[in-house]
Amino acid sequence: MPSTALHPISRRALLGGLAATSALAVLHPFSARAAANQAHLRIMETTDLHVHVFPYDYYADKPNDTMGLARTASIIDAIRAEATNSILVDNGDFLQGNPMGDYIAYQRGMKEGDMHPIIAAMNVLGYDCGTLGNHEFNYGLDFLFNVTNGANFPLVCANLTKGTLAANPREDALFLKPYVILDRKVRDGSGQEHSIRIGLIGFVPPQIMTWDAKNLEGKANARDIVTAAEAWVPQMREEGADLVVALSHSGIGQQAYAENLENASIPLAAIDGIDAIVTGHSHLDFPGPKFEGVAGIDNAKGLISGKPGVMGGFWGSHLGLIDLLLERDGGQWRVVNSTSEARPIFRREEKKVIAEVGDKPEVLAAAEKDHEATLAYVRTPVGKTSAPLYSYFALVADDPSVQIVSQAQTWYIREMLKDTGYRDLPVLSAAAPFKAGGRGGAEYYTDVPAGDIAIKNVADLYLYPNTVQAVVITGEQVRNWLEMSAGIFDQIAPGSTDANLIDGDFPSYNFDVIDGVTYEIDLSQPAMFDKDGTVVNPETRRIRNLEFDGKPIDPAQKFVVATNNYRAGGGGNFPEIAADKVVFVAPDTNRDVIVRYIIEQETINPSADANWKFAPMENTSVVFDSGPKARQFLADVKAIAIEDAGDGSEGFARFRIRL
Structure with missing residues (x-):
């Protein structure tokens, strides 16, 4: 089960816990300067992992410093230490995309009780929530749910239905819960703890019905992302969510709404009641140079339709970070400031790739056996x-x-x-x-x-x-x-x-x-x-x-x-x-x-x-x-x-x- 508390950390604990590390983490300004009625919440995002646990290119059969959850994981502890309070979410497309995924699906298989290596690796890190991406359906629904049964964190998806779409989206028969509301504690600038209810809602591109028709036709359906959000977000507020974060496995596309957009994150973020949005699917990093001048985007401030947003690359190349400065106002929390960053695990110097981080051994150990089996598979x-x-x-x-x-x-x-x-x-x-x-x-x-x-x-x-x-x-x-x-x-x-x-x-x-x-x-x-x-x-x-x-x-x-x-x-x-x-x-x-x-x-x-x-x-x-x-x-x-x-x-x- 996911933990029931955020990860508050005092300055004394911070200094003591990081004494043995090579670089001392510096508190984010929101944590360092928060007032008595203010709290800093950091949202950490992985997205489009595509089964990349190890920093290894199975096609080329050699190590690769640009990828791997084991690398991303190695910086999560330090990044948590930069913030007084934090949560970790995954934004989908974790199940397919490299030969390890194919090996598990086509060779090893998934029986009841089996643990998939990507889930085993994610369980090490204490995720608070995740959603589904379009590639989760590539091996069929039975395989998907056999895999996700092993997750020790909740998975949500508000627009994946078991049959025909209902007249009212709230009456859709969904495969997963549309959202979860986490009851947590946050520490404010004076060190006092307060309750907060964090709502997390997930979405998958409706194009799955075309891309994976052979696996989904007659078994599932997908509702328009924005329509689903407009139905469920008010209910989250009715149930007392202080903060609503959208897990959007959908890219940053056009600003204008159109039905069944694949890349719907800009109109999704514009919905009243959504406070922040993590995106993915497009295998890009936001904020970043590819989004300069895009309508509906403030690339300098990391805003999507005026809301804090991030896209954390792909294959573990970046950890997406949204930092929220929350202020308590009349018993409720509101966002008063934000920053966003897609923090990389490597850098390029001329044509060379330089690793910025090492591996987290516990993550490697969780998938070691299947990694070795995958090497044999790709060489066969x-x-x-x-x-x-x-x-x-x-x-x-x-x-x-x-x-x-x-x-x-x-x-x-x-x-x-x-x-x-x-x-x-x-x-x-x-x-x-x-x-x-x-x-x-x-x-x-x-x-x-x-x-x-x-x-x-x-x-x-x-x-x-x-x-x-x-x-x-x-x-x-x-x-x-x-x-x-x-x-x-x-x-x-x-x-x-x-x-x-x-x-x-x-x-x-x-x-x-x-x-x-x-x-x-x-x-x-x-x-x-x-x-x-x-x-x-x-x-x-x-x-x-x-x-x-x-x-x-x-x-x-x-x-x-x-x-x-x-x-x-x-x-x-x-x-x-x-x-x-x-x-x-x-x-x-x-x-x-x-x-x-x-x-x-x-x-x-x-x-x-x-x-x-x-x-x-x-x-x-x-x-x-x-x-x-x-x-x-x-x-x-x-x-x-x-x-x-x-x-x-x-x-x-x-x-x-x-x-």
Whole structure:
């Protein structure tokens, strides 16, 4: 059971308790300066842990200093010591998101009485309350509630119902309590203790009914977040809550209310009766630079619709902190001042990650056995590949490492959109090579041999923790997308001998190959766009013979294109590809989708289908560099003839293409 008191601490206890630590905690100004009728309450938040207990990247199979509840936990005691009174809450998405979560769900399982490692780790820390995130439903309702039965803290969710929505939200049959009211004691500035009733109410994005329809359809429903809050918050006040804190597993999106917003935290915070809000879901930190100039946000003061708010990163990267200065007025408490902070567990110096904290041993011990089992799991084959997966020629020919990403994305988006208004649109997929030499060096290539493929090999296929998104664009916009990608190539004069092919300043992750169409790239033409997306040659066209379904593409035809959140959100400055084109935001990372695709297929066939190639140029040859191991795959490239041209510089091998 959760403790029944906050964590008051005297100055003498503070000094004595921290004498052995490397750095003495300094009281927050609200604690240091509170008057006799004032009390400082610190709300500490974790969010989007996604089963990251250890500071370890299971995909790459190596430690990682940017993640892990064990790291976040190591600073909680000191952060509690900075405040006279504190509570600790979790904002959801704790159950799925890395191979440990998959191992428990798919391999070890959860029988009655079993303890999930993330819950075991959280139980160490004395959480006061938590809510659910959208990923809690990825393994089904039975699994979810088997896991949460082990929590020694209450979980609340006000908009998850067992069936159809009632006419009155207060009559909804909910899976969990909509809220809890904690009866606690707080110590004021004079050292006197007073009673306070802290209400905590939780919300999950209603999009779970789409994202996890197979697990929830006919079993559950989700009400609009704001509607649910408007019904339940007044009741919390009627029951005597002095303070109401919303646990919003919903991002900071638009200011204006619309029904069933996914990212509803701004209109939610605006509801009368809510005093503070912890947010998440978006994997960002607030206050922070990404929220400068957002309507409804005061980034400098950490306010959301005028209320104190925070978003504590993801994977344990930050501890979210809201500090409230409360004042007792006529027997009731009100917020008179606040500060917010997302405190990180690491910092970056140039390109290096520097850990700010160590591990809390008790948290590591709680999950140690399952961590070791997960390591064995990620090193175990989950499927097979019928051909090698390599990226040595990814910049000059259709490539198996890019091909398999597109196959997985297409498979996933078709499934996600099959019951939507976009189901009849053709699905294309855009994917780029991430490990393609360049500044990464002559060994910086994907190289997975044919045969067994393990989960950790997915890190070779997809380096970044992007999430899948889909955009709807026209045939003309598909062409311009490809024109932007084709900017990676230097212009080649006809008749040239061994001209340099690749522009080394153009990042390979912006060389998108679009699968589902066929096309040629005419290197004799100048690039239409520069690497920053600026039109430099408006009349030129490098993309030739662009066809869909064997016919010239219709410039006005609409297509769904599967991609990632970076590109769909405008990353790379691709023409007209931005958030206003997005029609689907997935709850899954591209990595997770690839893993699920491999499991589904059992044996994948990543052989490239040669859907793009260079347009012929008589008596012209070009050269490019790749890793020396590329030589063993020369015979596999069918679309063009690549020949060994000797050694390049800095350990690279050089290759020639006769156009």
